[in-house]
Amino acid sequence: MFTMQDLRAHYLFSDQDADLLLTLQPLAELNLERFSREFYDYLYSLPETAAILNNSNRARLREMHINWFMSLFCGIYDNHYMNHLTRIGHAHVKAGLSVHFVNAAMNQIRHFLLGLIDDNYSDREQRRILREAVEKMLDMNLDVMSTSYREEEMKKVFVSRKVESFLIKATERFTYGLNLALVLALAGVSISVVILFIWDILHIFRGDMEKGILSALGSLLILWMMIELMDNEIKNLKGGKFNILVFIGVIIVAMIREILISTLRKDDLTTQAFLAGTLLILGVVYYLVSHAQKEHPVA
């Protein structure tokens, strides 16, 4: 952060400039009413600034803006003055005003003051040095105000960013933990399917050939889909996208297995027709999703 001395050095603002501004004080005083009127006419002409004015204590606001205007010509520009400017930026952020309107308003003030000098000083050189002193002072004001403005806005973003990134990290870890648990659960279920497959094979050796083969086939299908599911989950853990197609595939395979078992159980026709119908619908859904994925591939 700069001191007022730094600022004066950077803008080449000399003691002579300070004295020149002091000489403008009586003229500013004389035109104070006009300044206030024009400034507020301007602020009320813009819907955004008018809305802020309508929500403020107008008399107090007018006094603050008039005091600031007169402070431009006080002749003493020390760190106390700088603190006053710093406060202004903060005050406007709190009032919910975009810095854009501070810049635009400063442009109007500049026009007003330069016009005042042009209208009241006939000497060209005098006009030039007065204009320069005013320009430097307004630019220094805008510099400090916008710096404190940015700081105040950064503070707001920084606090929410910290909270945001904490929440995002916590949620990401939680989701990662859940995915990990899911992969472990899938591995556990897969082991059960392997056991089921062995059990089905045992049926073949016990002489129940047809049941054994069909059930083993069903279990193998499920095992194959479990592998697909785990593969999909692992990809997900590594940052890949969730692939819904695998899940539809799992349901299809489960349905095929159910149909195989249903024929073995010799279920009635309605049950078998219901299973076949469900399988057909799942097949159509699978086709539609895979078709959509071809158009918008999953990473």
Ligand code: HEM
């Ligand atoms: C170059 C432009 C401007 C300057 C130099 C300026 C100056 C000031 C000053 C000195 C204060 C008092 C700050 C304090 O000590 O607390 C203030 C407050 C305020 N200004 Fe401005 N102002 C400018 C532009 C605007 C604009 C465009 C608006 C739009 C409506 C505005 C609205 C306000 C409001 C609402 C407050 C009161 C904040 C509070 O209640 O604390 N100002 N302004």
